[in-house]
Amino acid sequence: MEVTQKKILVAEKQASTGQFIADQLTLLGYKVLLVNNGQDAMLLFTKEQLDLIVLNTMLPKLDGYEVCYRIRTNSQVPIILLSSLVNISDRVLGFELGADDYLTKPFSLRELESRIKSILHRSSPKHEKSQKKRQQKILFGDLIIDMSTKVTAKGKKEIKLSRIEHSILELLIENAGKKLSRTMILENIWGYKPERYIDTRIVDVNICRLRSKIEDNPSKPDLIVTARGKGYMFEKY
Numbered sequence: 001m002e003v004t005q006k007k008i009l010v011a012e013k014q015a016s017t018g019q020f021i022a023d024q025l026t027l028l029g030y031k032v033l034l035v036n037n038g039q040d041a042m043l044l045f046t047k048e049q050l051d052l053i054v055l056n057t058m059l060p061k062l063d064g065y066e067v068c069y070r071i072r073t074n075s076q077v078p079i080i081l082l083s084s085l086v087n088i089s090d091r092v093l094g095f096e097l098g099a100d101d102y103l104t105k106p107f108s109l110r111e112l113e114s115r116i117k118s119i120l121h122r123s124s125p126k127h128e129k130s131q132k133k134r135q136q137k138i139l140f141g142d143l144i145i146d147m148s149t150k151v152t153a154k155g156k157k158e159i160k161l162s163r164i165e166h167s168i169l170e171l172l173i174e175n176a177g178k179k180l181s182r183t184m185i186l187e188n189i190w191g192y193k194p195e196r197y198i199d200t201r202i203v204d205v206n207i208c209r210l211r212s213k214i215e216d217n218p219s220k221p222d223l224i225v226t227a228r229g230k231g232y233m234f235e236k237y
Helices: 015-027 038-047 064-072 088-096 109-122 125-131 163-174 182-189 197-214
Strands: 007-011 031-035 052-056 079-083 101-104 137-140 143-146 151-154 157-159 224-227 231-234
Touching (some): 007 038, 038 064, 064 088, 088 197, 163 182, 163 197, 163 231, 182 197, 197 231
Parallel strands (some): 007 031, 052 079
Antiparallel strands (some): 151 157
16 A cells, blocks of 8 residues: 655745655655745645644745644644744743744754654554544543534633644643643654753743633633643643
8 A cells, every 4th residue: 555645834934944854854754845935835835735834934025933822723733833042032922923833053963854654653544543542531520521523612612722722632631630741742743852951941831821721711721721840730520
């Protein structure tokens, strides 16, 4: 049986860097589409069935943040942002716009490969099938989590969660009453160990977004509480 190649769009403003990434990913068996500006990235996104997108944040014509924002309005295709900007605020912005991961330059190609493999594994049909073996519906007060359809609702109102947010919520619920460290959440959801403290910031940003969607009062959460000096915990009901 023929194995379908995963299709990755690489949008990198520096021609040499973009070509190097494309060549290496091609050697790993991926089908790579390479562009050097945001407008062409959006054009290919609308024409191609992509499995993952790698975006430089400083693309000409349309920067990577704007491309990420536009894609997230109608698609959950995995997005990895690449940037030479190291400020926490830049990372936070990327995550708030819906990026699945964020790598600062310089980075090793092996690290990028690892992030790509982890994200593609989470979004693979086999992984989705294994998720469906879990309990189908879980209730916490008026919060309803349907594991099979990945639909979350509060009362009669459906809540739109990203794939990452839903995965974090499932992990917390499965370990309700247990304190989960940021590192543990990062390893389980993103599939890699943090090399620096700043790497765990992605967890805080997504927890904040989750709280804003499912908590009655996000500033005083009742469901996802902070475990001081540890990480986070889903309150056991």
